[in-house]
Amino acid sequence: MLHLPRCALVLLALFAPSLTHAQAPGQTVVTADVDRFWNTYDRIQATSDPKQQLQLLKALYIDPGSAGLKAFMEVKGCTAEKYVDLLRKYPRYWASIRPLSLSVKTRTVSLAPELEKFEALYPAMRPAQLYFLVGCMTSGGTTQGDKVLIGTELAMGDESVDVSELPDKTRTWLSGYFRTRPADGLVLLNIHEYVHTQQNGPGPTLLAQVLYEGVADFVAEKITGQTPPLPYMSYGPTHLEAIKARFKMEMDQPSYDGWLYNSAAGSHFGVGDLGYYVGYAIGNAYYQRATDKKEAIRRMIELDYTDAEAARGFLADSGFYP
Known part of the structure; x- marks a missing residue:
């Protein structure tokens, strides 16, 4: 019997139609929710009755949706009511993001080689399911357990998306985000996000959580050769000493405020998500010190991020603070 590598089987699945099911044990790539959403969208546009729109959204998109869609809705607080409200408020946004969202099916082909690289770098890699769906404008990517969950209404955006109807703060944030062409970094x-499915998190302290996020960026860079084209990656290296001094004062706090999951306005330095860079820089410092690079990657991935003392120990071993 011929036994194909796990990731080779994923590659076969990625070339299949949108209702994709990989044959590799436990590993799946699914884009069917994207088609289902836009088919539902067309039905919703045919009526102006909010009650009927809600019924259509539930019956045609949510109820038959994948396990990934349901997980995303749970993690990111999406409801049928929220979807319908967004569709009614921002019609130009949805019309402009549609072709970009649907294009995800042609872009997933390039995932398989990177997953093979990940498995080579970290042989203990556990298979995960990758779900592409349409969310409620709350997240471009997240995870739940062994599921990678990608919201294509954000992750596939570029400068062509019409954000003119959005509130000022949201419009400013999304305009900047879409200028980075996130679809190119899919x-x-x-x-x-796949790295997150291998980690044990989230962290109980700021330090633990920035490590959880920053290590995912670092490992992803080792696999893809890329870093996120976001302001924190350009600002961080040129202001590192000031960042380190401020972070050291706050790293043991339980709040992530000012460092993670924030906009530029909510940051200490006027740059959103700067904690990602701090975690990345700590991971890089640890990796550069390590004599066994493969073991360094293993430790970074398998670190217990839910343990504040384990995070402290990793920081000490990195030499980030002399």
Whole structure:
């Protein structure tokens, strides 16, 4: 009997139609929710009755949706009511993102080689399911357990998306985000999230959580050769000493405020998500010190990020703070 490598089987699945099911044990790539959403969208546009729109959204998109869609909705607080509200408020946004969202089916082909690289770098890699769906404008990518969950209404955006109807703060944020052309970094985003499926998190302290996120960026870079084209990656290296001093004062706090999951306005340095860079820089410092690079990657991935003392120990071993 011929036994194909796990990732080779994923590659076969990626070339299949949108209702994709990989044959590799436990590993799946699914884009069917994307088609289902836009078919539902067309049905919703045919009526102006909010009650009927809600019924259609539930019956045609949510109820028959994949396990990934349901996981995304749970993690990111999406409801049928929220979807319908967004569709009614921002019609130009949805019309402009549609072709980009649907294009995800042609872009997933490039994931398979990167997953093979990940498995070579970290042989203990566990298979995960990758779901592409349409979310409620709350996240381009997240995870739940062994599921990578990608919201194509954000992750596939570029400068062509019409954000004119959005509130000022959201419009400013999304305009900047879409200028980075996140669709071009789809593989990087997926590998970052895939790393999270191998980690034990989230962290109970700021330090633990920035390591959880930054290590995912670092490992994804080792696999893809890319870093996120986001401001924190350009600002961080040129302001490292000031960042380190401020972070050291706050790293043991339980709050992530000012460092993670924030906009530029909510940051200490006027740059959103700067904690990602701090975690990345700590991981890089640890890796550069390590004599056994493969073991360094293993430790970074398998570190217990839910343990504040384990995070402290990793920081000490990195030499990030002399």
